[in-house]
Amino acid sequence: MSETAIKTQSFIKNFNELAKQRVQGESVQWIKDLRQKSLSRFTEIGVPTNKDEEWKYTKLNDIISQTFSASTEADLAESQSFENYCGPDDILYVFVNGNFSASLSRLNKIPSGITITSLKEALKSNTSRVQDLISRYDVGESTTFVALNSALTDDGVFIGIDANTTTKECIHIVHVTSASAAEALSFPRSVIMAGKSCEATVLESHISFKDDITYFTNALTDIYLAENATLHYTKAQHESLKAYHINNTRVWQEQNSNLDSISVQTGSRLNRNNLDIVLNGEGINSTLNGLYCLYGHQHVDNHTAVDHRFPNCISNQLYKGILNQSARAVFNGKIFVKPIAQQTNSYQLNKNLLLGTDCRVDTKPQLEIFADDVRCTHGATIGQLNDDELFYLQTRCIGKVAAKKMLARGFVDDLLNTIQDEEINRKLHILLEPSFAQL
């Protein structure tokens, strides 16, 4: 047996004990079944290697050669930075090292029509809705890390937005890892259900204020948009520069719903994002933007899949990235258009700015189209800052470094400017700061 295979086996074995506890401790029968099935699925398929087309450019060797264990500690020493990041006004639901922190959360100002509780709590009152959503995904088909999360997550957060509820307030879910939580393992789990004709804003942050701790986060988020619902969803990831972050987001959209999402990634050593969107009705509008600014030896891998199942839908994707030093980025966007999905409009673009001497990009925007009356385009560009623009700024007495920063800022601003909520924008700028300082 090869060294990697041995490591993989011991990596998988590590979870057995925890899994047993989770399965035994589960009181809801269908969740118990789900955990059991997910665990066997995980053990069956194991950890993907580079031979797997979906993992061609991302190696997991570093993760599997380490041992992580779940942490029970829920104290956060870096409270000043935390306050500074979260601001005074948000509705906050906070997890520290994967454990819910009542003291840091702020749940007193929740507007009417909105439910924010732990997932366990939600299952008591809302179990059929959640079950209906989760059972749409076949466990037998699920990927390694979706299965791992489903089997091992302890508790998550449930956000329910009632029909016809409109709120401008930002609901902020924070997963923060404290400096004391080295080698920690966490399985953040979120379920967001937006009812008919509602409108809401959700921000999901995965952050750490220390850059030198190693831990492993495997997150899973399910989002459901009922008819006419509108959801502004932002995901911000700024994990420690030594952390491993693997995230799966599954979105299910019904007729005429509107998703406006952006994923901003600035942290972690290795970061993999899977975003799967099912457009299950007519007249859907779906925007999935992404932004990554990396330096050092960071590696980011974004996989998106948009499944057009009905006619007259629009999907828009724009992923932009700035790579500095030896950073590496992978992008794979898939657009599927089913035979019945006529009049589909689908756009996909991945733009990369290479500033480092040793950075690397592997991008693969792909289309699989089975309907004829469609307009689908995709594109990818890779390039550097424009010399003429740099020169122009320098002739206006702006130093080279400042000019570079200005142009790089301009490159990312057209994405950030699409975010309507100013408070979210402020937070994202805080997260982008360290990357820009490296330019």
Next chain:
Amino acid sequence: MNKAVEDKMLNEKTIEENALSSREYKYGFYTDIETDRIPAGLNEDVINMICDKKKEPDWMREWRLKAYRHWLTLKEPQWPNFKYGPIDYQALSYYTAPKAASEGPKSLDEVDPELIKTFERLGIPLSEQKRLTGVAVDAVFDSVSVGTTHQSELEKVGVIFCSMTEAIENHPELVKKYIGSVVPYTDNFFATLNSAVFSDGSFCYIPKGVRCPLELSTYFRINSAGTGQFERTLIVAEEGSYVSYLEGCTAPMRDENQLHAAVVELVALDNAEIKYSTVQNWYSGDKEGKGGIYNFVTKRGNCRGRRSKISWTQVEAGSAITWKYPSVILKGDESIGEFYSVALTNHRMEADTGTKMIHIGKNTTSTIVSKGISTDESNNTYRGLVKVQPSADNARNYSQCDSMLVGNKCSANTFPYIEINNNSATMEHEASTSKINAEQLFYLTSRGLDMEAAISLIINGFCKEVFKELPLEFAVEAVKLLEMKLEGSVG
């Protein structure tokens, strides 16, 4: 949406689709000719037999056997997203030649008149009086080359243009030096098979500083049943030379699937330029997808020298399944790679084609333009790779792949792989998929063009960028071929 409406939408044929349903295959006839063939099967004896028939030197025999032994260790690739019937490699005959040819005609006058007639029906006159001006033709019939025109004229300027068999016999040092240097015998399943059993092909050598005065071309014809065609083409352009090479292919209509696994190697040295054009029109099978050629071809060019250039142009209109990725290795500094392609699929054809551009040298440039048109229940895929190695400073790539879908049972896929390992690289990739613009159609029909002519005009415009890269005679042929494929009744 209710089921009935959904079914209706899925089954209704559009006007455009009816217009594009193709007419009968024009080259589907079979020439009854006496052949010399070796029994079906594949083993070392068969390879020895091929060598004996062709009186090959020992180094060639060794090379073939090495390839065969390596082939035994390989598995047939399973990665594409469609299935094809299993190929029984033991049921194929690996060498079939027209009887008359095996004695070796010394000049074209000795070629079997039946053969000449066949090529004339295909529109390829072998007799030099009726020749296309400025085109030298090497005609390959089943496993062997039956004649090469204009050899004497080419000899005057030092250009060698002959069949592979003659090249091994007369210019062994050149063949030995270059064969397998671009596509090694270990390359992939089908290339390895080809290396073991290749029967003939064209060899072309352009000496230093010569601009080849004629267009060189090879015409491939599969005639016999139960055979595969495994030809190997090698083109070497020495420093500062230029050559334009064309290839065309047809086959009879048959219910069985026939395998065509060719290898093409191009080598361009300093300042040399090779332009390689293909018009591929193998039999593509009937409406139910029965029969047709499996076209599994490995084509690769190596821009070895500084400022060398290799340009691939292809019009893919036939074959039941096409897997073909003409590639360019841009090794020399400032070398240029180009790929222009039109792929038209109808019935149940599968075309999976694209290119690989491997940037190694500094200041290398590549351009990719690919146009796919799919109709009926066919599947058209662009699969390409642009790779920039760490050594390739200032590499530049521009890629564009457009697909057009006609009817809602066909599909178009794009899988562009882009791997950039150098921060000074600039690359752009663009792709789009859409249907024929209804406004354009309406405009043309309102000007008195019938639907068919209007569609044909729009499609010609869609492919214009590629056609203009073809040499003139072939551009005319390609347009005709496309029109013929698209010809049908307007429903």
